[in-house]
Amino acid sequence: WNSTLSQEKLNEYYKTDYNLNDFNRSERFELPIKYFSNKNKMFKSERSIQHLKIVSRLVTKKNISILDCGAGLGTTLFLAKDYFNNASLYAYENDKFSHQYLDHIGAKYISGDPIESLKSLEETFDVIILSHFLEHISSGSLLNYVELLMTKLKTGGILLIEVPHDNLVKYPQLLKDEPPHVGFFSIKSLKMLFNEIGYIHLCGAVGSSIHTERGFLRKVIGRIYFLICSLLFKAPYTIDGGSIILSVSPKR
Numbered sequence: 001w002n003s004t005l006s007q008e009k010l011n012e013y014y015k016t017d018y019n020l021n022d023f024n025r026s027e028r029f030e031l032p033i034k035y036f037s038n039k040n041k042m043f044k045s046e047r048s049i050q051h052l053k054i055v056s057r058l059v060t061k062k063n064i065s066i067l068d069c070g071a072g073l074g075t076t077l078f079l080a081k082d083y084f085n086n087a088s089l090y091a092y093e094n095d096k097f098s099h100q101y102l103d104h105i106g107a108k109y110i111s112g113d114p115i116e117s118l119k120s121l122e123e124t125f126d127v128i129i130l131s132h133f134l135e136h137i138s139s140g141s142l143l144n145y146v147e148l149l150m151t152k153l154k155t156g157g158i159l160l161i162e163v164p165h166d167n168l169v170k171y172p173q174l175l176k177d178e179p180p181h182v183g184f185f186s187i188k189s190l191k192m193l194f195n196e197i198g199y200i201h202l203c204g205a206v207g208s209s210i211h212t213e214r215g216f217l218r219k220v221i222g223r224i225y226f227l228i229c230s231l232l233f234k235a236p237y238t239i240d241g242g243s244i245i246l247s248v249s250p251k252r
Contacts, residue, residue: 008113029073032104036078047131048076051160055127056083058158058247064126066090067152070133071109073101090125092117115145124154130161135183142183146193150248161246163190194248 029035029043039045062085068076071091080087089107092114093099102109110117114137128149137145153159163185185193 032101035073035101036104039079042075042078043073045075045079047162048079051076051129051131051162052079052083054245054247055129055158055160059084059126059156061126062086064088065123065154066127066129067092067121067123067125068129068131069114069149070130070136071098071102071107073098074105074107076129076131077102077107078105090121090123115141115148118145118148118152121152124152124157126154126157128153128157128159130159130163132162132164134161135163135181135185137183139183143193159248161190161248190246194246 030041035042042048064084065088066077066080066084067090068074069092071077071093072095074089074091077087077089077091080089089105091102091107091109092111093102093109094111099109099111110121130149134142134146149159163183164181
């Protein structure tokens with residue numbers, strides 16, 4: 001069914017229906033002043049912190065421009081100030097309710113069709129983050145979107161992607177996901193997507209985590225695994241159960 005769902009229909013859905021039918025952000029979260037006053041109450045702030053730790057190890061300069069695609073309420077962009085000085089904040093977000101949060105933190109945002117909105121941007125970025133966003137791009141637009149996205153990275157820039165892992169046998173909890181995912185990725189397919197483009201190389205590493213609800217021993221093994229990968233690849237690459245993280249950079 002996902003192959004027949006157009007990007008135009010998805011664009012309309014994310015303006016209002018995504019908020020009302022799935023996350024119900026307007027009822028779950030405080031208004032911006034209170035929302036940004038306590039990081040522990042922000043939406044999945046631990047995920048944002050993990051992403052920022054990764055890119056701060058890979059991007060050496062502190063004054064950066066950062067684009068968060070599918071920025072939601074702007075948690076990652078807000079927390080970026082703890083890792084980068086004077087970061088210029090940009091967001092792609094169609095959910096109208098979220099725009100007041102992006103305004104509050106001074107982020108410039110674009111909305112509408114993901115490809116056309118990117119074309120309208122004259123800026124290029126040191127960091128682009130796609131956290132649980134790529135799976136919401138229609139199959140007919142996916143390759144064009146990724147190719148265009150890579151042209152928005154500065155030399156030495158980093159694109160960080162996190163998507164759900166499509167191994168539903170290993171991660172059956174993902175069957176309960178509410179959002180309308182139209183793309184499904186494994187480590188292999190995600191690497192193939194970027195390798196096909198031909199002008200980027202992997203930066204850091206790719207991996208999937210050990211699910212955190214499977215006992216103490218598995219947590220210990222996962223933590224050791226995390227440390228080994230950090231030493232080998234100079235960047236952490238595991239996160240909460242059933243996700244994949246990929247960091248890529250344009251060839252110099």
